[in-house]
Amino acid sequence: MLRQYELVERVLEYEPDADEAMLNRAYVYTVQKHGSQKRASGDPYFSHPVEVAGLMTDLKLDQETIITALLHDTVEDTLATIDDVRANFGSEVARLVDGVTKLSKIEAMPEDERAAENLRKFLLAMSEDIRVLLVKLADRLHNMRTLHFIKSEEKRRRIARETIDIYAPLAERVGMYEYMREMQLLAFEQLEPAAYKTITDRLTHIREQDGGQVDAIALAIKQALSEAGLSVEVIGREKHPYSIWHKMAERHVTFEQITDIMAFRVICESEADCYRALGILHTTWQFLPGRFKDYISTPKNNGYRSLHTALIYENSMRVEVQLRTREMHRRNEFGLAAHWAYKQGERPDGQVGWLRDLIEIVDASHDPEELLEHTRLAIYQDRIFAFTPKGSLFQLPKGATPVDFAFAVHTDLGAQTVGAKINGRHMPLRTQLGNGDVVEIVKGKDSEPQLSWLGFVVTGKARAAIRRAVRQKEHTEVAELGRKLFDEIASRMPAKIGKKARTAAVERLDLSSEDELMYAIGAAKLDDRAVMEALVPGYTADLPVEEDWLKRERVISIRGLTAGVGFQLAECCHPVPGDRIVGLRKPGEGVEVHAIDCLSLANGLESDWLDLSWGQRSSGAIGRVRVVLYDQMGALADMTGIFATNHVNVKTLDQVQYEPPFATYDIDLEVQDVAHLTRILSALRASDAVAQAERV
Structure with missing residues (x-):
């Protein structure tokens, strides 16, 4: 555990003007408040917030973030309050601590709701201050490092599953790949212990048998580039065990069939050197077609920049190579935290666009399961790049369609989509986009999202917007039906029902508005008697209880027919009592009864038309x-x-x-x-x- 003076010295190294007294005060405060509390490992509880603060110093974050890390569990786990924190450390630290605390108050919720609520609170807190996420990610990383001390296997697996489903993808989404990889590895060990042991044993065996092969390949790459006049650093490493397992599961292959277990990073002096080095490597060794990706000219949404390629080394060995500058490498490993610009009143690069989409998903999600589905779609899928006709670049998941693209450009554009051109050609809206496609959206002024789009869209933003539009349309239609039913109910009341009675009924039924009353009636959430009683309390006391109509004899009688003339209800429109009806009679045939708006009536122009109505006792x-x-x-x-x-x-x-x-x-x-x-x-x-x- 970091000592008090060690933590303070770390902060002063990169922020000489930090308030040393406040940092000392925060350290002492967390030690005193947590007192004799112990962790599952047996260590003093305050060792945890101190280690989280240490992780924040590794990222060179500002003093407010360091103090927040020190205090992040005090309000949740001690007698300290937010007001105490505000009085001792200021309103900014109090706001940050409160944001982290809110994320921690959901452990007792059911699993699916807890996971969804975690995402919801994460995203809303992030929209106010990204430092809340950075502290929470560090908090979860340190908890994962000590997860093995928890005795309950069920609890360990629950925490590991939540980490791999939510925290690791969010770390990846903000570009904190070091955090992501370690979280995945620690969670993988708990969730798939047999697979974890098998893969790590195999990697150990390869390491013992390779005779320094990784170092030899790294040296060969460095020599080839040095001979061309480039000064580079080459780092060789094995692929991440979780990454290997994920690839095995995704491709349905065995460990022996994974041929690119070794990966190398080439650290160059400049962007130009990255491209020169790439050309040299491709001319020295054969490269694998389809495996080259240029994230320098088109960075990922989280700001990640690098060149990726795969080479066939000696003896047909496949190796992955990433080329980047030292600054790119620093930013790639620690993402938003590595180029923190909060002090200048700026947002870190790459935050605003995808975060805005996630907040929109939060607002549109109907239930916890839907929120999880949409957000996972938004934060953890392989990407493709597509362009607008004017050259604006948008990153989308693989399998994305023009509808997904339209919603990515703007929600209103997505809602008005009626067609699309891909590379100048009209194509169906369900067409999957490819890398580099130029997409032009054709929109209609009065168009609206279609329910059928849910069958092919893949982005969380598009699915959320479509479902929201469908629900709004459905709500409006149901409320309109409710108004018609309300008018029919009101007509049976002993007095005219005015605005005052409707307002009183809304209050008695504990509804929010008259529109909600009409929706409740249309959705059959209220029966006639309940509505009548709410309008005129006591009125239904003397009304007879209606019989179940199905117990009555089914009686259909039609007014307007000559006595003895037979009739049948048309199967094209299936009229029922209450519909406006008309009869069609052909010579020598009976009368066919249609609803007045039946489309088949257009074929009956040569028949005799009869003005009909239902008999008084018609039922069924x-x-x-x-x-x-x-x-x-x-x-x-x-x-x-x-x-x-x-x-x-x-x-x-x-x-x-x-x-x-x-x-x-x-x-x-x-x-x-x-x-x-x-x-x-x-x-x-x-x-x-x-x-x-x-x-x-």
Whole structure:
């Protein structure tokens, strides 16, 4: 553990004007507050915040960040309060400590919710001050280093899984590759102990048997470049064990089939030397086509810059080579922390764009599972590069489509997309983009995101925006249905229902607005009696309880027909009591009853048209609906549960289309009337299992 004077000296080395007295005071404060608390290892608890502060000094962060690291657990684990921290160390440190503390108050939540809430709080805190993330990443890294002291295997695995799913990808996203690699390695050891041991044993064996081969290759690379007049440093290393395991799992290959276990870094004096060195290596050894990547001219979103290539060395050995300047190397290993510009009031390079997208995902996410899905898509996928016609560069995940590209440019552009040109040619919106494609988006003024896009978009930002637009549209439609149903309910009340009564009903039902009342009615969350009682308390006391209509005899009578004339309900539009209807009669045939808006009426111009209406006691008919379900476990059960709850008799159910992630069904339902059918559709649309529900 760092001693007090050692920590202070580290800070003063790179920040001579730091407040030495405040640093000393913070060190003593954390020691006193944590007192006799112990860690699972048996060490004093205050050793942890001190080591986290030490990690921050390695990154040469400002004194406020160092003090935050020292105090980051005091509010959570001691009697200290944020007000105490503010009084002793100022408002800026208090704000940072509060941000880190909020990220730590969720350990008792269920696993999926905790993971999602971690992401949510991370992203929102990062948007205010990236230093909150840097301290939390260092906190998690040190906890992972001591994870083996925790006795509970279940707890170790939970922490390791959270680390590899969330913390390591976030470290990668801000360019802190050293943190990312160590977190992955430590988590890998806990999650896949057998694979970890096998790979590390194999690497040890290779190391013992190679006879200095890594050093020999590094020397050969350096000599080839020196002979060309370049002064470089060459570092040889084995690939990361987790990286090897991930490649084995991804490619379904064995350890022996991984041919590029060795990797080399060439540190050059300048960018020009990087490109010269690349040319020399490609002319000295054969390079592998498709393995060259230029992250100098087109850096990653997190600011990472380097040239990557793969060479075939002697005896057909494949080796990876990365070429970069010393400054690039420093920034690549520690990302945003390595070029901290907070004091100048600037944001570190690479932060704003992707962070803005993640915050938008947070706002749009509907539930914890959706948030995790979108954010993982946004922070941890291989990238491709695509350009606008004016030359602006956008990085997207592999498999991205023009719709993903449009949302990456701007959310409004994505929402208005109707078509796309890729390299000057009109192409379908589901076309996957390739590296270097020039994409021109064709937009329509009145267009809106389509539900079907969810079948092919891959970015979290696009999926979140589409789902949000679909939910907003659905909410509006359900609320409009609710208004019609409300008018019908109000017409049965003993007095005219005005604004005052509606406002009072909203309050009695504990709803936020009149619009929410209409939505609740349309979604069948409120029945007629509940609405009546909220409008006029006590009114429903003397009303008879309605019988289940299915217990009644099904009666269909039509007004406007000559006595004795037969009729049938048209199967093209499936009219039900309450619809406006019209009859078509051909000579020698009975009358076919259609809904007034049926498209088939256009084919009946030669028939006699009869103005019809439903008889007073008409009840029960077959209505047809088309339901699009998400292809997920339990979706069909959820739908049939809605039918049961609404007392519906299902006559037929046919799957008419299956296109993952959606399954489409045509369903014939025996319903009481159009109001009954409307309630069923509203209930379906309100279900998370249902993507779309319409009457056919």
